[in-house]
Amino acid sequence: MKVLITQSNYIPWKGYFHNIALSDVFIIYDDMQYTKRDWRNRNKVKTANGLQWLSIPVEVKGKYFQKINETKVSDMQWNLKHWNALSNHYRKAPLFAEHKDWAESLYCDCTTPWLTEINRHFIEAVMKKLGIETQVRDSREFLLEGDKTEKLVGLCEELQASTYITGPAAKNYMDEAPFNQKGIEIVYADYGQYPIYEQIHPPFEHGVTIWDVMFHCALDELNYLSNPLS
Numbered sequence: 001m002k003v004l005i006t007q008s009n010y011i012p013w014k015g016y017f018h019n020i021a022l023s024d025v026f027i028i029y030d031d032m033q034y035t036k037r038d039w040r041n042r043n044k045v046k047t048a049n050g051l052q053w054l055s056i057p058v059e060v061k062g063k064y065f066q067k068i069n070e071t072k073v074s075d076m077q078w079n080l081k082h083w084n085a086l087s088n089h090y091r092k093a094p095l096f097a098e099h100k101d102w103a104e105s106l107y108c109d110c111t112t113p114w115l116t117e118i119n120r121h122f123i124e125a126v127m128k129k130l131g132i133e134t135q136v137r138d139s140r141e142f143l144l145e146g147d148k149t150e151k152l153v154g155l156c157e158e159l160q161a162s163t164y165i166t167g168p169a170a171k172n173y174m175d176e177a178p179f180n181q182k183g184i185e186i187v188y189a190d191y192g193q194y195p196i197y198e199q200i201h202p203p204f205e206h207g208v209t210i211w212d213v214m215f216h217c218a219l220d221e222l223n224y225l226s227n228p229l230s
Helices: 012-022 079-089 097-109 115-130 149-159 168-172 177-181 211-218 219-226
Strands: 002-006 025-028 040-045 050-055 133-137 163-166 185-189
Touching: 002 012, 012 115, 012 185, 012 211, 012 219, 025 050, 025 115, 040 211, 050 079, 079 097, 097 115, 097 211, 115 133, 115 177, 115 211, 115 219, 149 177, 168 185, 211 219
Parallel strands: 002 025, 002 163, 025 133, 163 185
Antiparallel strands: 040 050
16 A cells, blocks of 8 residues: 655646555645645746746735644635636647636636635546546544654554655655654655656746646646656
């Protein structure tokens, strides 16, 4: 059993979905403190003027310790504004027309005020489109005790996981000993082999929202996102 445990992101980049695809179970770990200027409520898009943040406005004033799953949107028109921005930036992309109706409906139907629900809404929709069948669960389903590492190990144990998947940046701070003691292998994702594709707004950039690659590449060209890299 391979498990991915991570916070939800807004319209994440392709590496996020690849990690999900490598897992049997993906736990959305939003029972953690919301952090400003992070990926929880925003992501990057390519524009004619370079990279631009697409950010969901959220309520943060006086809420210094709120969790991600306690964070609410402050402008309920954000979804229409974001769709208009995406349409403007990507309307000339080769696959935009193919996904337009589907993507537009995702934005129009996204009326929840809760950030965690917004993120899950888009993540699960894109997973389905990419053919990723990983089970998605919420950390609130589990009784979590101990410090951060102990909670992660506890989640893995409860799911009888043999492998814990995480991003490469975790190598800098991960305490591997508790996982090793429980016989849980840690696998750090490798993002170094993704193919380059032609973007309508050069120069090429990997680290942008999943919309970018979907609006530029046919779905059968994205099979690598639902399979381990060789």
